[in-house]
Amino acid sequence: MAAENKMVSIYIMGKQYEVPYGVTIMKAMEYAGYRFIRGCGCRGGFCGACGTVYRKPDSFRLKVGLACATMVEDGMHLTQIPFYPANRASYKLEELSPSLGTLLQHYPEVTRCLGCNQCTRICPQELSVMDYIAAAQRGDIEKTAHQSFDCIMCGLCASRCPAEIVQYNVGILARRLYGRHIAPRAAHLAERVGEIKAGKFNDELSRLMQMSKEELQRRYEARDIEQ
Amino acid sequence: MGIPYFPGCTLHVKAKGLDDSTRATLAALGLELTELPEWTCCGTAFPLAQDNYMGMVASARILAKAAKEGDGRLVTVCSFCYNVLKRVNFALKNNDEARTKLNAYLEENYNGELRVLHPLELLRDDLGFDSLKTRVDRKLKGMKVACYYGCMLSRPAKEMEFGEPENPALMEEFVKAVGAEPVDFPYKTKCCGSYQVLNNYDLVAGRVKDILKAARVRDSEVIITSCPLCQFNLDWLQDRFADEDKSFSKIPVLYFTQLLGIALEISVAKLGLDNHYVDPKPLLQAG
Numbered sequence A: 001m002a003a004e005n006k007m008v009s010i011y012i013m014g015k016q017y018e019v020p021y022g023v024t025i026m027k028a029m030e031y032a033g034y035r036f037i038r039g040c041g042c043r044g045g046f047c048g049a050c051g052t053v054y055r056k057p058d059s060f061r062l063k064v065g066l067a068c069a070t071m072v073e074d075g076m077h078l079t080q081i082p083f084y085p086a087n088r089a090s091y092k093l094e095e096l097s098p099s100l101g102t103l104l105q106h107y108p109e110v111t112r113c114l115g116c117n118q119c120t121r122i123c124p125q126e127l128s129v130m131d132y133i134a135a136a137q138r139g140d141i142e143k144t145a146h147q148s149f150d151c152i153m154c155g156l157c158a159s160r161c162p163a164e165i166v167q168y169n170v171g172i173l174a175r176r177l178y179g180r181h182i183a184p185r186a187a188h189l190a191e192r193v194g195e196i197k198a199g200k201f202n203d204e205l206s207r208l209m210q211m212s213k214e215e216l217q218r219r220y221e222a223r224d225i226e227q
Numbered sequence B: 001m002g003i004p005y006f007p008g009c010t011l012h013v014k015a016k017g018l019d020d021s022t023r024a025t026l027a028a029l030g031l032e033l034t035e036l037p038e039w040t041c042c043g044t045a046f047p048l049a050q051d052n053y054m055g056m057v058a059s060a061r062i063l064a065k066a067a068k069e070g071d072g073r074l075v076t077v078c079s080f081c082y083n084v085l086k087r088v089n090f091a092l093k094n095n096d097e098a099r100t101k102l103n104a105y106l107e108e109n110y111n112g113e114l115r116v117l118h119p120l121e122l123l124r125d126d127l128g129f130d131s132l133k134t135r136v137d138r139k140l141k142g143m144k145v146a147c148y149y150g151c152m153l154s155r156p157a158k159e160m161e162f163g164e165p166e167n168p169a170l171m172e173e174f175v176k177a178v179g180a181e182p183v184d185f186p187y188k189t190k191c192c193g194s195y196q197v198l199n200n201y202d203l204v205a206g207r208v209k210d211i212l213k214a215a216r217v218r219d220s221e222v223i224i225t226s227c228p229l230c231q232f233n234l235d236w237l238q239d240r241f242a243d244e245d246k247s248f249s250k251i252p253v254l255y256f257t258q259l260l261g262i263a264l265e266i267s268v269a270k271l272g273l274d275n276h277y278v279d280p281k282p283l284l285q286a287g
Helices: A025-031 A100-106 A108-112 A118-122 A129-137 A141-147 A156-160 A167-182 A187-197 A202-210 A213-221 B016-028 B054-067 B079-094 B096-106 B119-127 B129-135 B170-177 B194-198 B201-216 B228-244 B256-263 B281-285
Strands: A007-012 A015-020 A051-055 A063-066 A077-080 B003-005 B033-035 B073-075 B115-117 B144-147 B222-225 B253-255
Touching: A007 A025, A015 A025, A025 A077, A051 A156, A100 A108, A100 A167, A108 A129, A118 A129, A118 A156, A129 A141, A129 A167, A141 A167, A156 A167, B016 B033, B016 B119, B016 B253, B016 B256, B054 B079, B054 B096, B079 B096, B079 B115, B079 B228, B115 B119, B119 B129, B119 B170, B129 B170, B144 B170, B170 B256, B194 B201, B194 B228, B201 B222, B201 B228, B222 B228, B222 B256, B228 B253, B253 B256
Parallel strands: A007 A077, B003 B033, B003 B073, B073 B115, B144 B222, B222 B253
Antiparallel strands: A007 A015, A051 A063, A051 A077
């Protein structure tokens, strides 16, 4: 079949390669001879290790994708930006208060945001990065946490920021503050922990511990899976 | 759907009393505000360099998005936000290069059509001060009020169109409408020192002392402002002045919307009157 044999021409860091049509950027780079010891993780679009920027000849726009989840296209000029230097504040979460002061103490550069929106334009998760930084700037931790929730910490936002903000670290601080100090406690969780402590599941657990590998495997394969 | 409203970052935390009292008082007068769905910091300071378009991008985006709300107006109350948004709006309307550059970058087609309004203008134009007079309780009668505009409301005059740049009168008209008495206050547009408070305490303390004294010698019972930074500088320094000088007598510094709230008998909690350094609650017994 012709489609299977079709090749496309891509440029990796400026050098031209012929690679098979229909593969991901990551596979194309490996096809071209690159071997990843960094900048490659889950290969499933979740871990954020393989952020990649590219342009195509028909547009001035800088495009973005994860190398493991973006298909190659003919004429693509690309480079991977698998890691971007980013300072990360260290803190003891339980000692922090969920306030504007806490955010600014750890990441004072947040107030340098100019509103250029490049972070939002480049986010491969299509998050409203600028808006969650705006929320952080006014101490709205809950909104920062919710709007940054799907962040995979690829770092592309930080690579584009003229104010040198590391957006994803601000986001994770907000999510931690929210989870530890703001979100209501889950009553059912405390109940379940109480049941565990009281030994409700001990018998079942010890039966499992004593099972043979074959029996465990049989049960695993026959388990109910939530749809 | 109320009138599109841009609160500004400071009003979310440090100046919550300004936000709360603005929404509560205007709503009580039938001027409901609706916060813009998404907004960023306005940039705080209008860029000093004429061609610093990057410094105008945030405000230009806010304006372009607000225009899509379809009301034709955007209300904002913080003096800094009002100054920046109004000046960027002016640039988008009158400066061809600014309009072209900002629209090209933002991929918008916004040409300064919005009217950026301060609540004082809204009260004057949309409600009318005569109408306001009939809506307020009379217990402010005779209360002497110093109207402090600071730097941001009236200057530069051509862009802000807020009356005489050195001697604006809108706040005084408002004070009369709520039944109180504005004092003659020559320091009304003198800068309080603004954010110099972070690195030049003496400069700000000196200016604030002059402003407070000018209000005090005219028997003012309260100073009103619409600027979170003026409010902060004029308010928090008074404890120190009182420590340094036993004869210093404190004077409460309110947002004009809080004074309006008192006149409309809106509850203390809704007006944020508990969060001042100089306790303004004795004013509630006045009249």
